[in-house]
Amino acid sequence: xxxxxxxxxxxxxxxxxxxxxxxxxxxxxxxxxxxxxxxxxxxxxxxxxxxxxxxxxxxxxxxxxxxxxxxxxxxxxxxxxxxxxxxxxxxxxxxxxxxxxxxxxxxxxxxxxxxxxxxxxxxxxxxxxxxxxxxxxxxxxxxxxxxxxxxxxxxxxxxxxxxxxxxxxxxxxxxxxxxxxxxxxxxxxxxxxxxxxxxxxxxxxxxxxxxxxxxxxxxxxxxxxxxxxxxxxxxxxxxxxxxxxxxxxxxxxxxxxxxxxxxxxxxxxxxxxxxxxxxxxxxxxxxxxxxxxxxxxxxxxxxxxxxxxxxxxxxxxxxxxxxx
Amino acid sequence: xxxxxxxxxxxxxxxxxxxxxxxxxxxxxxxxxxxxxxxxxxxxxxxxxxxxxxxxxxxxxxxxxxxxxxxxxxxxxxxxxxxxxxxxxxxxxxxxxxxxxxxxxxxxxxxxxxxxxxxxxxxxxxxxxxxxxxxxxxxxxxxxxxxxxxxxxxxxxxxxxxxxxxxxxxxxxxxxxxxxxxxxxxxxxxxxxxxxxxxxxxxxxxxxxxxxxxxxxxxxxxxxxxxxxxxxxxxxxxxxxxxxxxxxxxxxxxxxxxxxxxxxxxxxxxxxxxxxxxxxxxxxx
Numbered sequence: 001x002x003x004x005x006x007x008x009x010x011x012x013x014x015x016x017x018x019x020x021x022x023x024x025x026x027x028x029x030x031x032x033x034x035x036x037x038x039x040x041x042x043x044x045x046x047x048x049x050x051x052x053x054x055x056x057x058x059x060x061x062x063x064x065x066x067x068x069x070x071x072x073x074x075x076x077x078x079x080x081x082x083x084x085x086x087x088x089x090x091x092x093x094x095x096x097x098x099x100x101x102x103x104x105x106x107x108x109x110x111x112x113x114x115x116x117x118x119x120x121x122x123x124x125x126x127x128x129x130x131x132x133x134x135x136x137x138x139x140x141x142x143x144x145x146x147x148x149x150x151x152x153x154x155x156x157x158x159x160x161x162x163x164x165x166x167x168x169x170x171x172x173x174x175x176x177x178x179x180x181x182x183x184x185x186x187x188x189x190x191x192x193x194x195x196x197x198x199x200x201x202x203x204x205x206x207x208x209x210x211x212x213x214x215x216x217x218x219x220x221x222x223x224x225x226x227x228x229x230x231x232x233x234x235x236x237x238x239x240x241x242x243x244x245x246x247x248x249x250x251x252x253x254x255x256x257x258x259x260x261x262x263x264x265x266x267x268x269x270x271x272x273x274x275x276x277x278x279x280x281x282x283x284x285x286x287x288x289x290x291x292x293x294x295x296x297x298x299x300x301x302x303x304x305x306x307x308x309x310x311x312x313x314x315x316x317x318x319x320x321x322x323x324x
Numbered sequence: 325x326x327x328x329x330x331x332x333x334x335x336x337x338x339x340x341x342x343x344x345x346x347x348x349x350x351x352x353x354x355x356x357x358x359x360x361x362x363x364x365x366x367x368x369x370x371x372x373x374x375x376x377x378x379x380x381x382x383x384x385x386x387x388x389x390x391x392x393x394x395x396x397x398x399x400x401x402x403x404x405x406x407x408x409x410x411x412x413x414x415x416x417x418x419x420x421x422x423x424x425x426x427x428x429x430x431x432x433x434x435x436x437x438x439x440x441x442x443x444x445x446x447x448x449x450x451x452x453x454x455x456x457x458x459x460x461x462x463x464x465x466x467x468x469x470x471x472x473x474x475x476x477x478x479x480x481x482x483x484x485x486x487x488x489x490x491x492x493x494x495x496x497x498x499x500x501x502x503x504x505x506x507x508x509x510x511x512x513x514x515x516x517x518x519x520x521x522x523x524x525x526x527x528x529x530x531x532x533x534x535x536x537x538x539x540x541x542x543x544x545x546x547x548x549x550x551x552x553x554x555x556x557x558x559x560x561x562x563x564x565x566x567x568x569x570x571x572x573x574x575x576x577x578x579x580x581x582x583x584x585x586x587x588x589x590x591x592x593x594x595x596x597x598x599x600x601x602x603x604x605x606x607x608x609x
Contacts, residue, residue, distance in 0.1 A: 059465070062499075067458045067492035074462015077448070080469075097452060098489075102459070106440050106449045 001026040003155065003185045011151035014046075015176035017115050019151040021046020023158040024083065028054045031162075035080045037061060039068045044115055045085035065095040072110045073102035081111075081162060087121075088114030088130035088171065092137055103167040104142040111161040111168045117147075118173040118208065118259035119288065122301045126292045130171075135264025137169045138237045144190060145237040147171040147258075147266075149181040149211035153234060156188035164190055173208035173259050175298060181211050181232065191235045193243035199229035202316060203247035203254050207233050207266045210257040210286075213302075216309030217257075217316065224317055239269045248274060253323060254283040255316055259307065262287040284319050286312060333549070336381055340548045344376040345607045347411035348576045352599050354407050354427045355591035361428045364436065366574040366586040368407030370512040370545065371479055374569055375412035377551040378477055387417035391442050396474050397463050399448055401456020402481035402510060403437035404588075410434050418445040454487025456480060457507060461497050464505040464564075479508045483515025485526045491536075497564040498537025505564040506555070507538070510545065512573035514584045533566040545569030577602055 001007075001023065011019040024047065028034050034054075040063045042051050051058045061068045065086060072082045084091065091114040092099070103110050114133055121128040137145050144166055148154040154172060161168035168190075181196070188194075196211070197218050206214040211232045218228035229251060231243055247254050254274065256267035267285030274280045288305050295301075302308050306315060348369065355363045375398075379385075383396040400409045410427070413419040419434070423444075426432035433441050437451025448459050460478040467474055484490060497505055509529055513520050520526060534540045539561055543550040554567045573587070574580030577599045580589075591599075 056469070061492075061496055064492035064496065066454075066489040067461070067496055070455055070458020070489070070493065071462035071465065071496070073448075074459040074464075075466050076462075077459070078463055078466035078470075080466060098455060098458070101449065101452050101455060 001155065003152065005184045008152040008180055008183060011155065012178050012180045013176070014151070015178045016148065016151045016154040016172040016174060017044060018046035019154050020085070020113055020158060020172065021048070021050055023155045025050045025053060027159070027162065028057050031081065033079065033081045035059060035075050036083045036085065037068055037072055038084070039063055039065045039086040039090065041086045041115065044087065045113065047085065065090045066098050069095040069098035069102055069110070073098070073106065073108040076108035076110050083111045083113060085113040085115060087128060088117035088133050089128065091115070092130070092133040092169065096136060099143070100140050104140040107142055107166070109165070109167050111170065113170045113172065115172055117171045119301045120173065120175045120298050122295050122298050125295045131261040131288045132264070133169070133171060134236055134260050134266065135268070138264065138269065142166050143237070144168045144235065145171065146190065146235050147173065147207035148234055149208065149232045151178045152180070152182050153188065157234065160188060160190050171208065179212040181215065188234070191238050191240055193234070193240040194232040195229060195243070196232055197228070197230040199227040199251065201227045201251055201253070202320060203229040203231060203251045204257055204316070205231045205233050205243070205247065205254060205266070205270055206257040207236055209259050210307065213307060213309045213312055214257050217312035220310060220313035221316060226317065226320060228316070233266060236266050236269050239273060241273050244270055244273050245277065248277050248280045252281050253320060254281055256283065256285050257307070257312060258287040260287050261290055263290050282323065284316065286315065336552070337548045340376050340380045343380045343415050344372050344548070345603065347372050347376060347408070347415065348603055349600070350411040350414060350421070350424055351407045352591065352596055352603070354410070354424050356593065356596045357425045358428045360590060362588055362590045363407055363428070364404040364588050365407070365591065366514065366580055366584065367402060367405045367481060367510070367512065369575045369577070369580065370571040370573050371405050371408040371510050372411070372575065373546045373548055373551060374479060374508055374510065375408050376415070377548050377555065379412040379416045381552060382555045383477065384474065385416065385445065390418060390445050394472060394474050397447050397460070397476045398445070399456045399460050399476070399478045400438055400450050401478050402453065402484050403450030405479070405481070405510070406434070406436065406438050409438065413445055416445065453481070453484040454489040457490060457493035457497070460505055461493055461500065461502060464502045465500060467504055468502070475504050475506060477506045477508065479510060481515070482509060482511045482513065482520050482526050482529060483523070485509070485529065486515070486524045494533060494536045494538070501562040502564045503562045507564065507566045509533070509566060509568045510571055511568050512571045514573045514587065516587055518584065530568045533568070537563055538566040539563045540566045540568060542568045542570065545571035546575055
């Protein structure tokens, strides 16, 4: 499929969910073995056109996620390339044990797409928010976890997941009008982080929506004469240890930024490796607090949890002052 | 493998009954070999005639080519009943008697719940209840998609039907018109800590599955003729088939029949000797 500045712009406008639907539509044109499944969320997954165009490569199991993951594994065991799609809490936790046994333990490969993860559905309450999914998926052996930084990266991750050797969880964050991080085509490899900006004072390691916020924060830090590197850690498992080592070598503070509980997510993954590096710099773990707070509008919640670019910059600045 | 004529039918039944006898003897050997690690004795013995009829007569497979794409698929959703499965795989030629005696030993391929091993005709890893039927639906849909004629057999427990995921799958299979899918419900009326009636009754299983849209047949799960007839029943609809097999937990040995202490129990050498004598007497009779 055509990946260029124009398509990146269009995908950004429609957001990651609709973009996934377009990617599936393209893949199905050339991929006989494809099977895309949903649990009564085809519209939310951007699959309206897909299900009409490729009914033989589409299966809706109704509101039954455990059954979806079992059927998906059955398909995979017979050689089909399977995507499953539903809202993130139901894609990961409702059917968690099916994922463990069928995908992890037995190794049947399924690409799971968790829609509207993080707190973008804040107005619907924490039943529909997903602040635990990375932590849960990361602890299951044999599952790769990807959190695309923008809609274009959702396409990249979808294509890469299809070719990947093991099951993949693709965590989609943000809403429509998803800010663009990558303005044109680039090289995406699972497990290989992308340094978007060089810097020698501090490294911001981010995933999902927080990559854009971190880039903006880095610009604000520059105004304060702080040189910040920004790393798009799109693959949270397996974590890119070389990128962590580089960050530890080149800068004196590591900041992880994620739209996820500060327990068990990107910050934890980075810390787990960083802890093995002698003399490694300290780390700030920025993310959602380990609690279920009041629900609300997405941007309001990001403000409340100090995850907007100016707030990130301010927190980093304050920490750097403490360290000097 | 096709429908038997009457003369052959008697021979077939005798053959399968003899196979079930050999399987029970092997179950005793496995249970003894397992020693203190114990075995799920009762729920394995209740399915012996079911697996004997499937692997001895009904299913198509090739021991020389375990991954033959047209093989019928067998899924033991009630994975703890594996002694009634592994012993059938010996009869089918996928597993050796030596393999059986490694049961539950460190590094063995034959663990207390099936671990996926296509070379040994173990299609999936099972053990966590309520998952097998969904796997079977995926396999059956994939067969339809590539216009393959093979069937999918899923053996489940009545206690297992406490799991909500069973009913997600039970609802889906008739919607997908999976006439290549057969669920066998081992209605032995017990579960881990008591009778199904007292722990969480599943009520009239036949009624429930029928109401979900399945074609349902009820049989004596230890009667090979009845089981065979149910399996080869082509049916008149496109619906999946559920066979409610009324069985006896611990079937075959007077000390274990309907005795739920034998759900998971160590078999002593004294009990082994007594059981073997009882088995030999019943086979001789």
